[in-house]
Amino acid sequence: MFGWSEAEALGQSLPLAVELVRALQDKNLLRTVVQRKDGESLEIDCRIAPRATGGWIVLSTDLTRTVASEREREDLIAREREANARIKAESRFRELLEAAPDAIIEVDREGRIVLLNAVTVKLFGYTREELLGRSVDALIPDAARGRHATHRANYWEKPMTRPMGQGLTLLARRKDGSEFPVEISLSPVRSEEGFRVTAIIRDVTDRKIAEEKIRAANQQLELRNQEVERANRLKSEFLASMSHELRTPLHTIIGFAELLGEELEGPLNEKQKRFLKHVHEDSLHLLDLINDILDISKIEAGGMQLNTESFDAREAVRVAVESIRNLAAQKSISVENQVEKETFVLADRVRFREILSNLLSNAVKFTPEGGRIEVGLGLPQEDKVVFSVSDTGIGIAAEDQEAIFDKFRQVSAATHGVREGTGLGLAIVKHLVEMHGGSIWLESTVGVGSRFSFSIPADRSQPPAPPVVLVIEDEPAARELLSSYLSPLGIRTECAATAKEGIEMARRLRPDAVTLDLLLPGSSGWSVLRQLREMPETSATPVFVISVVDESRAAIDLGATEYLQKPLKKEALVRALRRHAPARFGMV
Amino acid sequence: MYYETILMKTILVAEDRDASRELIRTVLTAAGYAVVEARDGREAIDRAFETRADLVILDLYMPHTDGFGVLARLRGDDHYSKVPIVALTASAMAGDREKAIASGFSEYISKPVNLTLLRQEVGRLLGNA
Numbered sequence: 001m002f003g004w005s006e007a008e009a010l011g012q013s014l015p016l017a018v019e020l021v022r023a024l025q026d027k028n029l030l031r032t033v034v035q036r037k038d039g040e041s042l043e044i045d046c047r048i049a050p051r052a053t054g055g056w057i058v059l060s061t062d063l064t065r066t067v068a069s070e071r072e073r074e075d076l077i078a079r080e081r082e083a084n085a086r087i088k089a090e091s092r093f094r095e096l097l098e099a100a101p102d103a104i105i106e107v108d109r110e111g112r113i114v115l116l117n118a119v120t121v122k123l124f125g126y127t128r129e130e131l132l133g134r135s136v137d138a139l140i141p142d143a144a145r146g147r148h149a150t151h152r153a154n155y156w157e158k159p160m161t162r163p164m165g166q167g168l169t170l171l172a173r174r175k176d177g178s179e180f181p182v183e184i185s186l187s188p189v190r191s192e193e194g195f196r197v198t199a200i201i202r203d204v205t206d207r208k209i210a211e212e213k214i215r216a217a218n219q220q221l222e223l224r225n226q227e228v229e230r231a232n233r234l235k236s237e238f239l240a241s242m243s244h245e246l247r248t249p250l251h252t253i254i255g256f257a258e259l260l261g262e263e264l265e266g267p268l269n270e271k272q273k274r275f276l277k278h279v280h281e282d283s284l285h286l287l288d289l290i291n292d293i294l295d296i297s298k299i300e301a302g303g304m305q306l307n308t309e310s311f312d313a314r315e316a317v318r319v320a321v322e323s324i325r326n327l328a329a330q331k332s333i334s335v336e337n338q339v340e341k342e343t344f345v346l347a348d349r350v351r352f353r354e355i356l357s358n359l360l361s362n363a364v365k366f367t368p369e370g371g372r373i374e375v376g377l378g379l380p381q382e383d384k385v386v387f388s389v390s391d392t393g394i395g396i397a398a399e400d401q402e403a404i405f406d407k408f409r410q411v412s413a414a415t416h417g418v419r420e421g422t423g424l425g426l427a428i429v430k431h432l433v434e435m436h437g438g439s440i441w442l443e444s445t446v447g448v449g450s451r452f453s454f455s456i457p458a459d460r461s462q463p464p465a466p467p468v469v470l471v472i473e474d475e476p477a478a479r480e481l482l483s484s485y486l487s488p489l490g491i492r493t494e495c496a497a498t499a500k501e502g503i504e505m506a507r508r509l510r511p512d513a514v515t516l517d518l519l520l521p522g523s524s525g526w527s528v529l530r531q532l533r534e535m536p537e538t539s540a541t542p543v544f545v546i547s548v549v550d551e552s553r554a555a556i557d558l559g560a561t562e563y564l565q566k567p568l569k570k571e572a573l574v575r576a577l578r579r580h581a582p583a584r585f586g587m588v
Numbered sequence: 589m590y591y592e593t594i595l596m597k598t599i600l601v602a603e604d605r606d607a608s609r610e611l612i613r614t615v616l617t618a619a620g621y622a623v624v625e626a627r628d629g630r631e632a633i634d635r636a637f638e639t640r641a642d643l644v645i646l647d648l649y650m651p652h653t654d655g656f657g658v659l660a661r662l663r664g665d666d667h668y669s670k671v672p673i674v675a676l677t678a679s680a681m682a683g684d685r686e687k688a689i690a691s692g693f694s695e696y697i698s699k700p701v702n703l704t705l706l707r708q709e710v711g712r713l714l715g716n717a
Contacts, residue, residue: 239681240679240681243678243679243680243681244649244677244678244679244680245678247678247679247680247698247699247700248605248608248678248699250699250700251608251611251678251699251700251701252605252607252608252611252700253700254700255608255611255615255700255701255703256607256611258702258703259611259614259615259703262703264614264618283700287700291680294680
């Protein structure tokens with residue numbers, strides 16, 4: 001066609017070369033003009049493709065001007081385009097295949113590998129050539145190989161995309177015979193050559209190692225938990241039996257000491273009594289220690305459960321204060337209870353009392369003769385009530401204040417000359433307060449005294465009952481005036497128009513305070529005052545006598561709390577209420 | 589004197605420790621009760637049926653049969669189904685008292701015993717407090 005012989009053409013550089021390269025870029029199809037040997041120019045269409053050995057191959061040519069009809073030519077071009085598209089799609093597919101992070105193989109019905117990617121080579125250690133056309137069994141460990149043919153047959157029964165051997169740990173085999181864990185997912189592929197199956201094989205060695213590590217860690221954790229539980233149980237059992245064993249001999253030591261002290265078996269001389277007292281007191285101290293150690297061990301072992309409920313702390317404080325009074329009286333220490341208003345807390349009643357009792361007995365212990373102890377309420381926190389126990393004791397130096405809540409930490413200098421304690425009381429108190437979600441702190445000055453404060457969750461759902469003032473007054477306008485003074489302050493007013501009604505209501509309502517108009521019809525105000533003072537229900541209730549006439553001396557003598565002259569100003573009344581019943585009116 | 593003996597209430601004290609038994613015996617004898625002693629659970633059951641005591645004090649942990657075992661035997665008896673039976677123990681764990689009362693003990697006294705409390709409880713249970 002070109003006029004060259006084969007021998008002439010071979011090795012000759014193609015005058016087409018430049019155009020060929022261009023043709024390659026131009027979708028492999030080119031119409032160009034070449035020169036024949038005889039010098040004549042020919043317009044040709046050609047398709048080129050890269051050769052595996054390098055270089056290019058011109059796949060087809062067409063002498064359009066001389067041979068092909070226009071229609072044939074277009075037909076040809078369409079076919080060429082199709083072929084090109086297929087090549088392109090195939091190369092895209094190749095790229096995808098090779099870029100996949102997993103090994104991908106395609107296996108035909110007979111189990112022969114017909115396609116594989118680079119990862120497969122890398123993963124299994126075979127070359128492409130070694131694997132192509134070879135049975136997939138090569139990749140399966142000896143142990144599983146026997147069953148594989150059956151599995152394959154089953155898969156053809158029901159070809160669908162699914163993971164292989166779900167729930168099992170699958171192993172694959174490398175060329176060198178070593179095995180590694182894999183996950184395989186299978187998809188059926190329909191191709192010109194028939195049904196095939198694509199297997200995507202993921203090496204899960206790293207994941208398995210990580211999983212194994214986690215599993216081992218969990219197992220160890222589980223073991224350690226069991227050990228801790230067992231240790232805790234043993235500790236509890238040990239505590240129970242130790243407590244029992246220690247108390248058993250103490251029982252007879254204390255008992256016989258008491259018995260001897262009762263002198264039922266004969267009188268003791270003073271020295272014997274003193275010796276016996278030492279034995280008795282120290283055996284009681286030993287008992288305290290045992291009880292405290294048991295308590296703190298229970299708390300630390302997590303064996304102490306709080307029985308949280310809502311209750312008015314006032315009552316618990318009262319009981320704790322009353323039970324310490326005897327001990328305090330022995331040292332002429334006065335104990336004041338300022339917790340007079342309703343204070344609802346969410347706490348364990350028994351433990352709350354234990355906290356207070358511990359702090360109170362501590363205060364007694366460290367307060368010298370004639371001192372003073374006070375239980376009160378501190379500034380409330382957002383959701384907590386603050387209680388405080390103050391004393392006029394020896395105080396605690398700033399540098400020791402931190403250590404004082406530690407176990408067995410009595411600040412040695414401070415305890416000089418003071419009867420020893422167990423050294424556990426404050427540690428227990430701190431634990432108990434913290435178990436309630438509260439905190440405990442201390443303010444103290446050496447030689448002046450200490451104030452221990454602790455917070456306990458408040459029960460705000462219980463609104464405190466409003467204070468009540470009973471107004472005994474015959475004039476409606478005056479009654480209304482007093483009501484209008486007090487109601488905006490959250491004080492409930494109850495009114496009585498006559499002396500009889502006033503006394504009856506005072507007995508029934510037990511108001512927090514009474515105002516009394518001296519000029520009542522029926523009975524004089526004075527007799528009402530006397531009766532109020534005589535009734536046990538109202539004998540301590542503040543009574544404010546209100547009158548136009550100044551008879552303050554007589555009123556006070558007869559038991560009035562204060563005398564207020566009409567016209568009465570609001571401020572004067574509120575001041576009087578606050579002064580004489582601060583617990584109920586201090587906050588209004 | 590003769591009438592006093594007849595009217596004396598009898599208390600059975602079952603306790604394996606000699607010292608503790610002597611302590612309780614001394615206190616109760618001085619308080620005017622007749623005391624019968626037993627050193628273990630088996631002996632407690634024998635003595636109980638010999639004497640038909642008015643009150644029984646059982647240490648909870650004794651050889652042979654413990655306090656709960658003795659209690660079960662005694663409560664099955666017509667006489668002892670109505671007699672106060674007191675548990676005595678050095679155990680002081682939470683729930684011990686509840687467990688004892690639930691088992692059928694009339695009262696629970698923990699060691700170390702407060703002598704005044706012991707006298708009071710015994711007097712109360714015998715109805716002459």
